[in-house]
Amino acid sequence: MAATGDGRGPRGSAGAQQHLSKSLFTVVIGSNNFFDYLESSDLRKKYTPHQYLSLMTTTLQEQLKRLHGNSVRKFVVTGLGVLGCIPSQRVKNQTEEYNEEANSWAVKYNDADLNLLLQQK
DSSP states (O other): OOBOSSSSOBOHHHHHHHHHHHOEEEEOOOHHHHHHHHHOHHHHHHOOHHHHHHHHHHHHHHHHHHHHHTTOOEEEEOOOOOGGGSHHHHTTSTTOOOOHHHHHHHHHIIIIIIHHHHHOO
16 A cells, blocks of 8 residues: 555555545435425325335445445434425425425334334344
């Protein structure tokens, strides 16, 4: 491993892998995917909400494995927020109340699918 001479450590592929293995990655993903599902009659015809959330979990798992295969070892993974409470969802209701369906599925995703995925080794 060649050093850069400027105190920044080794260069090249080995240096990149070493740097990645010490870095912290924040993964904030899924909200837009679920909004797409809520707003797409085609997706709703093709998948139940549970099936779609399972698909999201599987896709996230594949991406995390990919990162891990590239020496990433430290992750912070956030779940879905209270999606039905954000302004873009509230204005879609005549009463501008929160979208209970979106919140319910976000909780189910966080508590079931995502939680189980992150407990796997």
